[in-house]
Amino acid sequence: MEVIIVPDPAAGGELIADAMADLLRRKPDALLGVATGSTPLPVYEALAAKVRTRDADASRARICQLDEYVGLPCGHPESYRSVVLREVVEPLGLDEEAFMGPDGAAEDVAAACLAYDRALAEAGGVDLQLLGIGTDGHIGFNEPCSSLASRTRIKTLTEQTRRDNARFFDDLDEVPHHVITQGIGTILDARHLVLLATGEAKADAVAQAVEGPLCALVPASALQLHPHATVVVDEAAASRLKLADYFRATYAAKPAWQGL
Numbered sequence: 001m002e003v004i005i006v007p008d009p010a011a012g013g014e015l016i017a018d019a020m021a022d023l024l025r026r027k028p029d030a031l032l033g034v035a036t037g038s039t040p041l042p043v044y045e046a047l048a049a050k051v052r053t054r055d056a057d058a059s060r061a062r063i064c065q066l067d068e069y070v071g072l073p074c075g076h077p078e079s080y081r082s083v084v085l086r087e088v089v090e091p092l093g094l095d096e097e098a099f100m101g102p103d104g105a106a107e108d109v110a111a112a113c114l115a116y117d118r119a120l121a122e123a124g125g126v127d128l129q130l131l132g133i134g135t136d137g138h139i140g141f142n143e144p145c146s147s148l149a150s151r152t153r154i155k156t157l158t159e160q161t162r163r164d165n166a167r168f169f170d171d172l173d174e175v176p177h178h179v180i181t182q183g184i185g186t187i188l189d190a191r192h193l194v195l196l197a198t199g200e201a202k203a204d205a206v207a208q209a210v211e212g213p214l215c216a217l218v219p220a221s222a223l224q225l226h227p228h229a230t231v232v233v234d235e236a237a238a239s240r241l242k243l244a245d246y247f248r249a250t251y252a253a254k255p256a257w258q259g260l
């Protein structure tokens with residue numbers, strides 16, 4: 001696992017957008033897995049800016065969703081489908097055909113989960129999966145004690161996550177209890193995992209995920225199992241890392257040709 005400490009969220013966004021632009025140069029139709037929440041927004045802004053200035057060509061990129069609320073009406077502005085279309089797909093100039101996600105409004109949720117895992121595999125697998133991290137260490141919506149081998153399935157949110165996400169809704173009661181999320185096993189199938197965490201509120205979760213034991217209680221610790229995982233953190237999110245100086249020195253000495 002590579003840990004990169006950046007001065008601020010904008011620098012993290014720029015670094016990851018550069019990696020996405022590089023990937024799209026090597027593989028123009030790469031499948032980019034995207035996350036929701038506030039943290040990844042600087043990545044999407046930086047990538048869209050590169051597309052506008054022609055420093056990146058995302059015209060053949062494909063975008064896929066990590067997770068989704070269950071039961072929000074189709075087109076609800078806070079469904080993750082709407083969020084990804086608004087924050088990623090449209091700013092990159094792509095249309096909906098370039099996008100895939102699980103159907104959170106399906107009557108048969110279990111079938112929708114199976115169908116999504118199958119669709120990801122048929123699409124050739126995710127090339128780069130961007131992840132955020134919950135304050136309780138979740139990735140996607142894999143809450144603590146999710147199986148490290150799990151596939152896409154329905155999960156129940158913890159009250160902490162519902163409270164964390166209530167800011168996107170009018171009040172807490174509107175936050176769904178159930179979600180569909182790529183499983184941890186599904187996420188680990190991606191060729192490159194890039195987790196971005198910013199702010200003091202994520203410092204504990206980051207320290208446990210990066211330096212703690214591999215355990216289902218901290219779902220993000222599953223990144224320790226992946227052969228190509230990159231964790232990008234700002235100074236605040238890095239503040240509880242014991243090996244911060246080592247991570248800084250390693251990155252400072254990294255040959256430029258290596259990329260992320």
Ligand SMILES: N[C@@H]1[C@@H](O)[C@H](O)[C@@H](COP(=O)(O)O)O[C@@H]1O
Pocket residue numbers: 035036037038039040066067131132133134135139140141161165
């Ligand atoms: N399902 C999403 C996660 O994918 C995201 O990482 C997390 C953190 O969001 P934020 O970046 O806003 O802190 O929120 C939600 O729970």
